[in-house]
Amino acid sequence: MKQFDALTRKKDREPVRYLIVDDSVFARKSLAKMIESFGGQVIGEAGDGCTAITEYTRTKPDIVLMDITMPQMEGIEAVERIVQEHPDARIVMVSSVGYQDNILAALQKGARHFVQKPVKPDALYEIIRYVLNDDGVTVTVGAGQEKSR
Amino acid sequence: MRMDLIQPFIGSLDAVLAEMMKAPAKIVDLTMEVKGYRRKGAAAVVTFRGQIEGRVILDMDPGAAAQVASLLFGKDVAPDEAIIKETVCELANMVIGNAVTQLNDGGFQFKVFPPEVVAQEECAETGKDSEATILCFETASGNVYLNIVMKYLQRRSRERSAVPVA
Secondary structure (H helix, E strand, C coil), X not given: CCCXXXXXXXXXXXXXXEEEECCCHHHHHHHXXXXXXXXXXXXXXXXXXXXXXXXHHHHCCCEEEECCCCCCCCHHHHHHXXXXXXXXCCEEEEECCCCHHHHHHHHHHCCCEEEECCCCHHHHHHHHHHHHHHCCCEEEECHHHHHHC | CCHHHHHHHHHHHHHHHHXXXXXXXXXXXXXXXXXXCECCCEEEEEEEEECEEEEEEEEECHHHHHHHHHHHHCCCCCCCHHXXXXXXXXXXXXXXXXXXXXXXXXXXXXXXXXXXXXXXXECCCCCCCCCEEEEEEEECCEEEEEEXXXXXXXXXXXXXXXXXXX
């Protein structure tokens, strides 16, 4: 897989910490592989919205990648609950179901962006960079600098 | 069955297979059936409820599923049963999710449920008023089948709100 310039946290230059929420183990593995190519660290995974809420509180990730259609509690409800408790939470919806009403609902509940499956690594990287840079969370470390870290 | 309901699934499967398998796929067969459906390989079903109700089964030859799994993981994957089932579920999620997105944006409103593995060899008959449309896509690694059963219950919101011409 293509390697991207690493995204690191501005405050300590450590890798960006991700929470992946998807009911498909396969999708989680695929996203984890992309995150690895972005120089990030997966600090938690969840297979439904309820677990996502507890995992968010436990791990305090820099960013969450959240599926929409999941058993028990769907992604949009999980976004609402997480953002109620943690207003600065950065959540990017990653779903194959991307109709306007769904995207709008997710954004209204506090999601920052939306990526449609199948996920293209370049598109996800740009969106994550945009969301994190917008809050001044990250700096991008060039490939050469990353090797010497 | 209305073709405007089927077309998004054809387009979506075509696009997702091209993206996931990095090679073109072509439709080699289209049949309509009311009898029970016999599973061809590894299959997952997605159901939906709302203005359109029904289900779509994505059914893949194990070789095709293994190729998608390998491409997703970025390395050759042993085609064991668990990985193949996971692959089919995720692919079903993408194909059907993308199609549902087009239908919803076209004014049809319904809810989609997460994919489930189809374990039984044979599915129940579809019933008198809803025959199944079965599409067979050929890929270099094996065939991929879409079995679509949909019942259209209401007019689209756009049509409902249209002002009748006197």
